[in-house]
Amino acid sequence: MTAVLQILFDALAVGSIYALGALGIALIFGVMRLVNFAHGDYIAFCVFAMLVPSTDVVAIVLIGKLPAILLIPIILLIGAVISVLSEMLVFRHLRNANPATMMICSFALGFVIQHVLLMFYSSRPKAINLWSNLSLPVEIFGARIPLLQLLTIIITFVILVALMWFLKRTRYGLEMRAAAEDFTMARMLGVRANRVIMTAFAVSGLLAASIGLILATQTGVADIRMGMPIMLVAFVATVIGGLGSLPGAVICGLLIGAASVLLQVFLPLDARPFRDAFLYSAVILCLLWRPDGIFAPRSAKQRV
């Protein structure tokens, strides 16, 4: 029983980070059909924002030293700002472009962010020590899990609930859902496109920043490429969840995390290095089973 519970917690701990990432990707995709490859770089950017720009090896933590009550809002704000800025500077000018063009632009933007960070901080990973007492383990029904992982799981669910409430109960949320369903129609019915899109970008940036905070606390390291693997998994989760379906993205993020933990646990040692090959084969099978995604909204049916 304890073993099962432990696996469940481990799976949730990995999965909830993916879920947060998938949510950030799915939000933007919902309103403007953009697969935002720069999302992973927002994550890294938020983490590096805690440090003083310097190519020295020893990192000088600046705003990362602030008390949590200040640090968290500032980092979240930075995430939102860089996300909204990229909308205003880049994506706004591509409203009528095809999805491939937007995707490549987002990739180019991520590339720029990455190399700007590289220039200001050099490539060596930097140490960040945030809230080290969060790393202490707690025991739940015999399963031990670091407090931070428990918090990550809780935070994910809180964010999810808050977002659901926001989408279902507020005017912005309503507009956003309408825009996700049918953007042109929503505009005709008086939804202000720019405002909806900006809100989506802001929320997506907040999510990226919160992943950054969680990762920095968990790993203690700032690395320029740290957001990339999460972004890729999140991207996959968004698609197999059903593009445009936020709960679908979240559930699939959790599922992929869980699958990866289960494979790690049950594969024999010799096959363990091939874990990701099994994982992605499963993704292909999943797509064949439900090409429109497991939780595809009816409106998302694609032609060709």
Next chain:
Amino acid sequence: MKQPQSVLAKTISTPVILIALLVVIAILTALFGSGSFARTVTEIFIRVAFVVGLYIFIGNSGVISFGHAGFMCIGAYAAAWFTVPPMMKKVLLPGLPEIVSNAQLPFLGSLVLSSFLAALVALLVGLIMMRLAGIAASIATFAFLAVINTVYANWESVTAATSSVVGIPMVTGVWTSLFGASAAILIAYFYSISRWGLALRAARDEDIAASASGVDIYRQRLISFVISAFVCGMSGVLYAHYLGVVNPDAFYLGITFISLSMFVVGGMSSLSGAVLGVVIISAIIQILRWFEKGIDIGGLTLELPNGIQEIAIGVVMIVILVFRPAGLLGKREVLLKGWPFKRRTAD
């Protein structure tokens, strides 16, 4: 009454011009370029072959593929399997089947065989994946790339895992790669004016109408997937024989994204766009690199800090796409008639 011209006669100038452009670059390089500049040009030509391979599938089907670097990987490793001296292979890659580890093929043999291997893999995975459309297909191709990368990065006895495979004869130079790029352009051209190419483009633009007219979209996608994998595999072989070293990491996300970017910047639905996208972006990169090294202009040395080149190229691509969302050429092709550009009637 005048006979209507055939598609071939109307459009043959496109590949001719494109190849002529590459030949001009090659001749100029041979006449004036330094050894290291020749390497740059070789790499550009290999990239042209790869991106033209992308065009064959993506340009004609409209489905973005993230997976084609996987075919490059397959081609490059196959080239290593066939051409590394058997003595070395027995030590470094003990898992290879006897017949492969004893073989040491000449370059051309390895080129053909390895490209066919990439095409064969494409046929097998395509049989499954080409049932998918749109973004689901894109994700499936990405998953395919991740699987290939994981397998090649961990299959110790056959690919030497993350360790580089060395001992591949370094025979790809400017002329070899020019040959490869030209072959890729010709294959792409003849495919795109063939019955198959036309059918697939019809399905790309109007799937329901195409289906109703008897186009088997699945089959057409599969054909183009296999041909494009062949070309991408070939570019992988050229790359392996160019660098002399292969490593799975060289065929993963980095090359996927930069090549896709060049392709989209050039114009996704155009063969000329694929070629020019690579040539233009590569030229800009090269010029920026010279600036990084410092260039003397009338006694003044202009020098950019290292690392600016990557930032600048990202910005340049964004700016190009903002002003030309369909890429530099959009759907147009370079043609001799109606110079400079004319909408291709075959489309």
Next chain:
Amino acid sequence: MKTTKKLAILAAAGGLLLSANAAMADDIVIGMATAQSGWMQAYDAPARESALIRIDEINAAGGLLGRQISVVEADTKTDRAEGARAGLEVLDGGADMVVVSCDYDFGAPAALAAQAAGKISFFLCAESIKAGIQGVGPFSFSASVLAAVQGATMAEWAYEKKNVRSFYVLLDTWIEYNKGICDGFDWMAPSLADAEVVGRDTFVNDDASVAAQITRIRNLDPQPDAIMLCSVMPGAASVIKQLRAAGITSMILNGSAVDGSYWLDSVPGLDNFYVPVQGSIYGDDPNPAVTAFNEAYAERTGAGPSTQYTYPGYVLIDVWAKAVERAGTLDSAAVVAELEKMVDEPTLFGPRTFNSEIHHQNRGRYLISEVSGGAPHIVDEWTISEPIPLEALLK
């Protein structure tokens, strides 16, 4: 179209402008094809700097064979193809010897170019057996010590000095270096009587969490005496943090790649952590000359070395210059012959041995650095009891 042609012509014309830094006609030229940008830069730059320190020393002492040494450089931009070009560029610039990027994968293209031109090449700090005869050719050398030696050193030292009897192996499959450490460990472990490997697991450097791997260790009863971690930054710091956070207090061993105190803030108060190093950057090296070097380095660059990977750059110029001096010529074959005669040739950072089979160190003296209370310091010195045979390295 027109612009394209113009660009192409411009590009071709630009090729003409390319000229390497003019060196004095009778200078000995060392070509450096290393990463000055991209992520390898952080690893190449310090070793390159220390190579330059040794070159300056030689020049100040009257040069080599009575000639001054000058340097031509090219940036590999952490790109394989660009690395090959950089190699050619420095060769065009008249390089008599080529120094290539630290990592085998990124340095090999330039080293192959040097090999093809009949010139000697040295990897700044590659630690794979391929960085040498096996992966480049008879004119290629590496200045560092094989990764496998690091794994073997930690295994034997922990067994002999820390009485470790049960090991757990945690391998990061991300890059070849990691596998090299674990291979060395696996070569050594069977020869340690009554020591046991109680479990193994793998992960990938960029895994967001290693929760499942940690649970597997925690389920062991009793806990292993030591965990042989084969990983590099940033994953290594992350895993160490997560291991300690999960309450696993076993001794942790790793290779030299995690030397340095710059990352220790990630795991405040880290204890019971050991790595092998070629020299101490912490000012407590048993050899005072190393500390003097650290000061010279700090004077030159503004800060002391941040990891032990600064040192091999110095070593490579040192051994190469000695070989040139002994050969009395720059002729590659003659210099290689002299290098291959070196047996336990003393250098500032441990002895070096080359022979006609291995242009690398399959045995080496290592200092053992311990991190306790979050601070690293040197606690011991170890040389493995016998060199690792070539067959085990090639596997």
